[in-house]
Amino acid sequence: MKALCLIAQSGEGGDRLQLDQRPSLPVGPGEVRVRMRAASLNFRDGLVIGGVSPAPDGLIPLSDGAGEVIELGEGVTQFEQGDRVISLFHPNWIDGHIDRAELNNSPGGPADGFACEEVVRPARHFTRAPRNLSFLEAATLPCAGVTAWRAVVADGGVRPGSRVLILGTGGVSLFALQFAKAAGATVIAITSSREKADRLRLLGADHVIDRTVTPEWSAAVLDLSDGLGVEHVIEVGGPNTLAQSFRAARTGAHIAIIGATAGFETDTMPFAIVQAKRLRLQAVTVGSRRDQLDMVRAIEAHDMHPVIDRAFPLEGFADAVAHMRSGSQFGKVCLEI
Template sequence: MRAMIVRTPATLDTLTAVDLPDAGAPAAGEIAVRLHASSLNFHDYLVVNGTIPTGDRRIPMSDGAGEVIAVGDGVSEFAPGDRVVSIFHPRWQAGAMPEAHFRHVPGDGVDGYAREAVAAPATWFTKAPEGYSHLEAATLTCAGVTAWRALVPDGPTLAGQTVLVQGSGGVSLFALQFAKAMGARVIATSSSEAKLERLIALGADHVINYRTTPDWGRAAFALCGGVDHVVEIGGPGTLPQSIEAIGIGGHIALIGVLTGVSGEIPTARLMGKQGRLQGVSVGSRRDQRDMIAAIEANDLRPVIDRSFPLEALADAFRHQESGAHFGKIGVEIG
């Protein structure tokens, strides 16, 4: 089968197309899946560019969607022909997150989904939303569940509250859509006027250009008297402004490290607002199933910027590097 692997030292230039043995028949408790699509996340980018070290010849990509082609003994949840999508933390089924969870993340601790087929435990997948294409389903594993976890289990977001989302990547656009479906108001930020117009078209109630308004946290606070939930994807470079944006008791879901992994944080300001800063590491299989139920009930669709064939995976990551995308970048496998 066709696959892409990461060679060490990892760079985009050393992503390599290879032919590997077929996935084989599923063992007891497993399903065999013909993979049709994946999608890019910042975590995948950190793996393929060597920032997150992994094993030589690792198959990257945490997201995978396709069709069940066989089931092993004891599997009753799935049948051949079912459309399925992978989960990000295979060992996190429900409840509290287990220790050492990243050791089992596909494309990082174990082989991922940049390949044509896989045989894996049935519990590593859920059914895809009804009516979704494989490419649409492949956007959910990391970005969709992260946004859902931030706003629902960790929120919870209530109708009439205000949610602030940063930029126009996959997590932010899912968060915008989920927040609107829950009856919340949304403030969205970007440095691109064209993207701000698209954010309004998606349902954002207010937009702020953070390049022309560097003190965007205060601007967001002024719009609503204090934001209830911030989906924080920037990290230390944007967190001070997110703290300025929240009202008393506001919640900041800390998701991303786009501006680095450490920095100076105005902790006294956070304390003064009695703010809640909570880290988010995607979510559980239960979270994914709950999210898919909400997607089907509200007829939500992911925003896909463009897609690339599997062998052009490095070009897909270069497109991600450029920052020109709006929404998810997909990979079509077959």
């Protein structure tokens, strides 16, 4: 079977990847063979491929995949041949609390991922895919979708009438917009162009602020919330956007700390604002199997559809990575397999 693999050559994107032939593995007890049909890219995948996050030579990248079960191992009862499934980002995290040391086998690093034609994995490494989604749409869920679900619902507890601030138009942010609107919240979105602003409004954003026109967007958020601020912030920007996110937050607000898409460097950390506003900072590292199952049911109940910016063939992986890194996308960048 075809598989994309990391190689030792230094560099970024396609410079560290080669398309290889891997043997098909036998299916053992408790395992399933899944014919992969689609995968999606996440910010972390770019870090792995670029050598920022350590990964072994020969690793198959990408944490998120969707496919169909084509062979069952002895003792597998939760799936049947032909079932459509999606991967789990943290296969060991079933529900509730888990120690960080136990989250040590995420696909796409350190374990092999899904940039390949088929995989043989324990059946517990998958859940069923939403019935209303295509393979491409379903492949966007395991990392970005579950992260947004955790931030908005499981940790955030967003309720009707809540005000939610989202940053950007990446996968997590757009999922958070959809989940927040389904919960009855008012959503304020920060973006960087008029075109993206129009698309955010079509997705349901109640207010959109163009940061290229309004660099101090936190003041605009306060104006839109009667000077109080928002109860929830989906903070994907990182250190360089934290100060404005904190200023835009209401006293006692929940801040979901998710990523660093705006860069890792900053001169100041606004701890005084955190203390003065009694902000609740909750880091999000994707979520559990229970979170994914709950999210799948919600997606089906509300007939939600992920936003896909563009799909590339497996052989076009380097172009997909370059497109994701450009920051021009609106939604998820995917691979058709």
